[in-house]
Amino acid sequence: MSETVxxxxxxxxxxxxxxxxxSGGFMGWVQKSDLRIVGVTLASMYxxxxxxxxxxxxxxxxxxxxxxxxxxxxxxxxxxxxxxxLALNLxxxxxxxxxxxxxxxxxxxxxxxxxxxxxxxxxxxxxxxGWGLPLWFGVIMGTVVAGLTGLIAAVPALRLxxxxxxxxxxxxxxxxxxxxxxxxxxxxxxxxFGFATGGGRGFFLPDRPTEAIWGTDxxxxxxxxxxxxxxxxxxxLVRESIIADFSWSLVMIVFLAxxxxxxxxxxxxxxxxxxxxxxxxELVAQSLGKDTRWFKIKVFMLGCALMxxxxxxxQGSQGTVTPDSFRPxxxxxxxxxxxxxxxxxxxxxxxxxxxxxxxxxxxxRRVGSIIEAWMNLSSAPNTFHDALGSxxxxxxxxxxxxxxxxxxxxxxxILGLVLVVxxxxxxxxxxxxxxxxxxxxxLERGEIDE
Amino acid sequence: xxLPQFFSxxxxxxxxxxxxxxxxxxxxxxxxxxxxxxxxAKLAGRQFSLGVGPTLGGDLALASLAGNVxxxxxxxxxxxxxGIGLSMTYSILNxxxxxxxDLLTTGAxxxxxxxxxxxxxxxxxxxxxxxxxxxxxxxPSTIGASIVASPVAIVAGVIVAAVMTVVxxxxxxxxxxxxxxxxxxxxxxxxxxxxxxxxxSLIQFMYGSRTRGITATQDVRRExxxxxxxxxxxxxxxxxxxxxxxxxxxxxxxxxGKAMRAMADNKDLALVTGIPTxxxxxxxxxxxxxxxxxxxxxxxxxxxxxxxxxxWFLLLFIFAAVILGGIGSIYGAIAGGLVIxxxxxxxxIWVSSDFNAVAAFVIMILVLLYRPEGIFSGVTTA
Numbered sequence: 001m002s003e004t005v006x007x008x009x010x011x012x013x014x015x016x017x018x019x020x021x022x023s024g025g026f027m028g029w030v031q032k033s034d035l036r037i038v039g040v041t042l043a044s045m046y047x048x049x050x051x052x053x054x055x056x057x058x059x060x061x062x063x064x065x066x067x068x069x070x071x072x073x074x075x076x077x078x079x080x081x082x083x084x085x086l087a088l089n090l091x092x093x094x095x096x097x098x099x100x101x102x103x104x105x106x107x108x109x110x111x112x113x114x115x116x117x118x119x120x121x122x123x124x125x126x127x128x129x130g131w132g133l134p135l136w137f138g139v140i141m142g143t144v145v146a147g148l149t150g151l152i153a154a155v156p157a158l159r160l161x162x163x164x165x166x167x168x169x170x171x172x173x174x175x176x177x178x179x180x181x182x183x184x185x186x187x188x189x190x191x192x193f194g195f196a197t198g199g200g201r202g203f204f205l206p207d208r209p210t211e212a213i214w215g216t217d218x219x220x221x222x223x224x225x226x227x228x229x230x231x232x233x234x235x236x237l238v239r240e241s242i243i244a245d246f247s248w249s250l251v252m253i254v255f256l257a258x259x260x261x262x263x264x265x266x267x268x269x270x271x272x273x274x275x276x277x278x279x280x281x282e283l284v285a286q287s288l289g290k291d292t293r294w295f296k297i298k299v300f301m302l303g304c305a306l307m308x309x310x311x312x313x314x315q316g317s318q319g320t321v322t323p324d325s326f327r328p329x330x331x332x333x334x335x336x337x338x339x340x341x342x343x344x345x346x347x348x349x350x351x352x353x354x355x356x357x358x359x360x361x362x363x364x365r366r367v368g369s370i371i372e373a374w375m376n377l378s379s380a381p382n383t384f385h386d387a388l389g390s391x392x393x394x395x396x397x398x399x400x401x402x403x404x405x406x407x408x409x410x411x412x413x414i415l416g417l418v419l420v421v422x423x424x425x426x427x428x429x430x431x432x433x434x435x436x437x438x439x440x441x442x443l444e445r446g447e448i449d450e
Numbered sequence: 451x452x453l454p455q456f457f458s459x460x461x462x463x464x465x466x467x468x469x470x471x472x473x474x475x476x477x478x479x480x481x482x483x484x485x486x487x488x489x490x491a492k493l494a495g496r497q498f499s500l501g502v503g504p505t506l507g508g509d510l511a512l513a514s515l516a517g518n519v520x521x522x523x524x525x526x527x528x529x530x531x532x533g534i535g536l537s538m539t540y541s542i543l544n545x546x547x548x549x550x551x552d553l554l555t556t557g558a559x560x561x562x563x564x565x566x567x568x569x570x571x572x573x574x575x576x577x578x579x580x581x582x583x584x585x586x587x588x589x590p591s592t593i594g595a596s597i598v599a600s601p602v603a604i605v606a607g608v609i610v611a612a613v614m615t616v617v618x619x620x621x622x623x624x625x626x627x628x629x630x631x632x633x634x635x636x637x638x639x640x641x642x643x644x645x646x647x648x649x650x651s652l653i654q655f656m657y658g659s660r661t662r663g664i665t666a667t668q669d670v671r672r673e674x675x676x677x678x679x680x681x682x683x684x685x686x687x688x689x690x691x692x693x694x695x696x697x698x699x700x701x702x703x704x705x706x707g708k709a710m711r712a713m714a715d716n717k718d719l720a721l722v723t724g725i726p727t728x729x730x731x732x733x734x735x736x737x738x739x740x741x742x743x744x745x746x747x748x749x750x751x752x753x754x755x756x757x758x759x760x761x762w763f764l765l766l767f768i769f770a771a772v773i774l775g776g777i778g779s780i781y782g783a784i785a786g787g788l789v790i791x792x793x794x795x796x797x798x799i800w801v802s803s804d805f806n807a808v809a810a811f812v813i814m815i816l817v818l819l820y821r822p823e824g825i826f827s828g829v830t831t832a
Contacts (some may be wrong), residue, residue, distance in 0.1 A: 156820075160601070161822075167818065168818055174766060178808050383577070383581060409654040410655055413652050420641050424643045
């Protein structure tokens with residue numbers, strides 16, 4: 001590992017040595033600090049989406065609202081995926097535990113929060129309702145209960161082979177989803193505990209705490225700052241709903257920063273060094289007298305708790321939730337984000353989340369609408385064989401229109417192919433090559449001195 | 451985790467492990483006995499209490515139980531048939547193939563496209579039929595794809611399902627798995643998740659997202675010797691059974707089967723013995739994917755409807771079957787499939803339909819945790 005440079009994860013440390021890849025120039029400057037890598041990736045996504053929105057809508061005062069709206073969506077999803085990718089990185093990247101039940105642990109967090117803090121009078125019959133306790137209590141308990149679920153899963157499961165653990169965690173997440181889906185469970189909790197999970201009808205969730213700000217006078221005067229007079233007309237540049245959403249995304253960013261800091265501390269602590277040792281060779285770690293089982297259980301719990309928290313911040317903040325939000329596909333999204341960034345690196349997890357959300361998740365739809373807006377396509381054929389028929393009669397427009405109309409499945413095809421290509425060609429991801437050394441002192445330098 | 455091997459068998463560590471295994475065994479046996487007593491009491495129409503816990507017994511018609519068992523066997527045969535392929539790729543290529551379920555979907559859509567085209571020739575637009583009723587056109591009963599009205603279409607559908615699934619699987623192997631042969635189980639597993647996602651969405655893209663009715667049911671239910679028999683279910687039963695026996699003969703009697711068993715046992719040894727491993731891998735895909743495609747086709751024959759998620763929903767059950775029977779054993783996969791199928795259907799006597807899938811997954815997890823070698827341990831004959 002000649003590229004290994006200790007301390008290259010240091011934020012804002014401009015004096016740390018170059019890591020070999022970036023030899024001077026702008027890229028070299030960027031690669032010297034992790035904050036710069038994240039910042040530049042983030043900024044380029046915002047610029048990209050500004051361009052995409054403007055291409056779609058043209059220059060105008062209305063476009064300001066759309067651009068900020070796109071930024072809001074991006075920021076929200078960046079933060080959500082980054083939190084989950086960091087949690088998964090703790091399992092997979094640091095300790096080598098192959099957990100593909102992320103969605104299940106998210107569901108545990110969100111449902112615990114909803115049952116404790118959700119409204120106590122359901123809006124429609126059969127819907128879930130909770131105890132109406134304070135929100136902060138629900139969030140903390142949601143995180144804790146997700147962690148405890150992790151404990152229950154970890155105690156027997158962590159001695160399994162990696163591929164067996166994968167099947168067990170996937171099965172567990174499906175069991176959790178099926179239980180949340182079940183009408184009988186909802187009726188039973190209703191009669192026994194005085195709250196209901198709602199089954200397939202789901203739950204109305206508590207409002208985001210940031211919503212309260214915008215009802216106040218100060219909030220309203222801030223919103224009015226975005227309404228300006230241009231040529232005698234009152235123009236609302238950014239609507240209140242978008243500002244309100246954005247404020248929540250900023251709260252998520254704060255959580256993200258906190259979690260990143262926490263995981264960095266753990267990664268460089270003696271505890272973290274044992275984790276990396278387990279990932280490299282568990283037998284060696286055992287031979288050195290480390291009780292690897294305990295280490296793995298603790299890490300599994302912490303990661304699951306963070307997945308629960310990530311679920312609450314993301315799915316738990318959208319007004320309603322149904323069990324469908326926790327299909328296994330969500331786990332695979334997080335996995336793709338992590339693998340793009342490079343498992344084993346916290347910064348890589350964040351960068352991977354940004355690239356995944358920007359390039360793979362949001363961009364295809366934007367590009368589709370641009371093509372639709374510019375090409376003035378004929379109405380799309382309803383089926384693939386009609387589309388083939390229009391291609392046979394040399395009507396390329398109809399064929400393209402079918403693609404645009406069916407971007408949803410097409411996007412999944414691309415996601416699947418990207419996953420395959422990354423695993424084949426660059427399994428270490430964007431930043432995975434910067435292996436974090438487990439030793440406290442730089443062993444590499446000693447070799448060079450000799 | 452090779453540490454315990456250093457100790458002799460008499461250490462407290464092993465004694466504790468043995469003790470725990472005995473406790474689990476006792477619990478399992480007790481549960482089975484209790485369920486058996488309850489079932490007999492239910493059939494007898496008696497109800498009694500053991501003093502503690504819920505009352506046992508109740509009322510259950512024998513015909514209703516027989517119905518559950520029959521459906522359980524049918525579903526179990528599908529799980530088993532699909533499980534053979536999953537088990538073979540798991541033991542010979544050494545990875546858990548998460549795209550196996552979508553091979554069933556591939557078989558179902560391609561096979562039924564051709565079957566509908568033949569059955570409904572002249573009734574509807576050829577494109578509409580070939581893409582398995584995507585768009586608007588005549589309904590399933592007008593097309594008349596059933597074993598009674600158009601047996602030729604069904605036979606052709608089975609063959610096309612097998613052939614197309616094999617073609618797709620070989621293509622995927624060439625492009626995705628072959629360049630990664632020596633990369634270990636986990637990278638291959640991750641790649642197979644990508645393949646699953648891409649394949650399923652490609653089917654959705656080409657065939658549409660709608661859940662569609664496929665088979666015609668007129669005259670399919672017949673009275674034979676006083677029993678009401680569904681000919682589609684009988685077809686499934688017969689075809690599955692014939693294929694399983696063929697697989698048994700193929701693996702036990704031919705040189706190819708011997709080579710496959712050798713490779714599953716020890717890859718390096720097989721290679722130095724002169725077994726053409728790549729050719730064996732290709733044969734594995736052909737057999738496994740062919741069976742998966744037919745399983746998908748037959749599943750739709752019994753259900754009468756399909757959508758692009760069909761195989762993905764079956765995947766965990768197929769895994770459950772393979773794990774239960776012990777990974778690497780095709781007899782285990784068949785037996786495991788039957789057990790999981792029976793659990794899935796017969797458990798409906800005790801639990802609501804919200805929980806029967808949960809029951810199957812719980813069994814899978816418990817087997818993985820406490821008996822990862824499967825319930826018929828030790829028999830790994832390919």
